[in-house]
Every structure is written in C-alpha cells, then in structure tokens.
Amino acid sequence: MSENNRLMLWRLSLIFGALALAEASVRLGWISSFFLAAPSRAATVLWSELWNGRALLLTAITLYEIAAALTISTLFGLLAGFLLWRYRLIGTSYEMPLAALFSSPVILAYPVFLVTFGRTSAAVIALSSIFGLIPIIINTKGAFQNVNPILLEVGASMNLSGKQMFRHIMLPAVAPTIFGGFRLALTYILKSVLGLEYVAQVGGVGMWLSDAAFRFEVEEVYAGLGGTVLLSIVFLYLINGAQTLMRR
Numbered sequence: 001m002s003e004n005n006r007l008m009l010w011r012l013s014l015i016f017g018a019l020a021l022a023e024a025s026v027r028l029g030w031i032s033s034f035f036l037a038a039p040s041r042a043a044t045v046l047w048s049e050l051w052n053g054r055a056l057l058l059t060a061i062t063l064y065e066i067a068a069a070l071t072i073s074t075l076f077g078l079l080a081g082f083l084l085w086r087y088r089l090i091g092t093s094y095e096m097p098l099a100a101l102f103s104s105p106v107i108l109a110y111p112v113f114l115v116t117f118g119r120t121s122a123a124v125i126a127l128s129s130i131f132g133l134i135p136i137i138i139n140t141k142g143a144f145q146n147v148n149p150i151l152l153e154v155g156a157s158m159n160l161s162g163k164q165m166f167r168h169i170m171l172p173a174v175a176p177t178i179f180g181g182f183r184l185a186l187t188y189i190l191k192s193v194l195g196l197e198y199v200a201q202v203g204g205v206g207m208w209l210s211d212a213a214f215r216f217e218v219e220e221v222y223a224g225l226g227g228t229v230l231l232s233i234v235f236l237y238l239i240n241g242a243q244t245l246m247r248r
Contacts, residue, residue: 037222046223055208055227061121062193062204066235068125069189073132074182080133081140095141102134110196119202128192132185139181143174186235194228205231 019039025031026038049055084090110127117123147170155169197206205224212220 034216034218037219039222039226041219042222042226045219046226049220049223055205058203058205058208059227059231062197062206062231065121065124065128065193065197065204066186066189066231068121069128069132069193070182070186072125072129073136073185073189076129077133077136077181077185078140078178081137082144084137084141085144098134098138102138106130107192107195110200114200119200121202123200124193124196124202124204127196128189131188131192135184135188136178136181139177139184140174143177143181144170146177147173183236187232190228190232190235 022031022036023038023040026036046055084094106127110123113123113127117126151169151173152165155165160168193204194206194209196202197204198210199206201207201210205228209221209224212224
C-alpha cells in the first residue's frame with residue numbers, strides 16, 4: 001500500500017471513528033440530543049431537504065454568492081498583486097496597510113454594506129470579495145517577488161522573449177503560491193458568506209442554519225453544517241485540480 005493510500009485510510013478512519021463516537025454518545029444518552037444530533041439523523045434530514053429541493057435552492061444561492069465573490073477577488077486580486085510587484089515603490093508602500101486590513105475585523109462593516117446594497121446577495125458578495133481579495137493580492141505579489149533568480153537567468157540564457165519568460169518560467173514558479181492564496185481566499189469567503197447569510201438573513205445555507213437554530217431544530221442545524229463542510233471539500237478539490245492542471 002502506498003503512503004498516500006495509508007494517509008487516506010488514516011483520515012477516513014479518524015473521520016468515521018469520530019462520527020461513530022458521536023452517534024454512540026447520543027444514542028446511549030452520554031450527550032443530550034439537545035446539544036448534539038446523531039450523525040445518522042443529521043444525514044437523514046440533509047437527504048430529506050435535498051430530496052424536496054429546499055436545500056438545493058438554498059445551496060444554489062450560497063454557491064452563486066461564493067462563486068461571484070471568488071471571481072471578483074481573483075480578477076482584481078491577481079491584477080493588483082501583479083501591479084504591486086511590478087511597481088516596487090507602490091508595493092512597498094501598501095504592504096503594511098494590506099496586512100493590517102487582512103488582520104482587521106472587516107466583518108463588522110456589514111451594516112454599511114447592507115445600507116448600501118440592501119438586504120440582497122449583492123451586499124454579501126461585495127463584503128465577501130474583500131475577504132478574498134486581500135490574501136490573493138498578498139500571495140500574488142509575494143509569488144512574483146520571490147521567483148528564483150536562477151530560473152530567470154536560465155530563461156535569459158536561452159534567449160527567451162518576455163512573453164516566453166512569463167509563460168514558461170514565471171507562471172509555473174508563482175502558481176503554487178498563488179493557488180495557496182486562492183485556498184485562503186475561498187476559506188475566508190465561505191466563512192464570510194455563511195456568516196452574513198446567518199446574521200442578515202439574506203437567503204442561502206446561512207439563513208437555513210439561522211432559522212433552524214431559532215426553532216431549536218438541532219438535527220437540521222447539524223445537517224446544514226454537514227452540507228457546508230461538503231461544499232468546502234468540493235471547492236478545495238476543484239482548486240487543487242486546477243493547480244495540478246496548471247503544473248502540466
């Protein structure tokens with residue numbers, strides 16, 4: 001058995017072991033079902049909501065908001081990160097403000113976005129885009145800034161043009177770091193979208209979780225949480241797949 005297969009086996013064992021422990025704890029009364037739903041019951045509720053179409057509609061809203069925020073963050077983040085690297089003085093000037101903004105609680109500005117865009121998906125997308133924008137800018141700038149000079153010398157020795165140097169030398173060198181920024185951006189966007197949906201009641205899975213919590217439907221809450229975890233796994237799998245294609 002290869003090392004990757006062993007690692008996958010260990011991960012699955014830990015996940016299913018934790019689920020089995022949670023199931024037994026609830027079934028045997030060690031933990032009250034008021035605080036923790038049995039995984040089997042949560043899975044049943046999730047399947048039921050998917051079957052009747054309600055969860056699919058709410059998931060579609062959340063997916064649309066995540067995809068829109070990630071697209072905006074990627075387009076503007078790549079451009080801004082490249083320009084900050086290209087013009088070193090500007091990049092150095094804005095490095096500290098970007099780091100400070102990245103560590104600040106931007107989520108607290110959600111009332112401003114609600115007033116500006118109304119209680120619509122536009123408010124969620126606009127604020128969530130900021131969360132994804134900053135890590136992409138920082139990672140893109142850092143990726144171009146830290147390209148190994150030896151690689152550039154090799155390209156120059158082969159008389160590569162500027163476009164060839166960018167395509168065959170720089171892009172493969174910066175891709176891992178930039179995709180790391182994508183993963184960070186996706187994580188923050190996912191949390192921002194679900195959090196804003198939960199707080200502002202703007203549709204989507206977050207509003208579903210909020211309604212279920214308000215009605216003390218514990219199994220429904222855990223079903224929604226399980227759905228969000230699955231969404232995260234799918235998005236990260238797609239980003240990793242895109243990174244693999246980029247390397248080829």
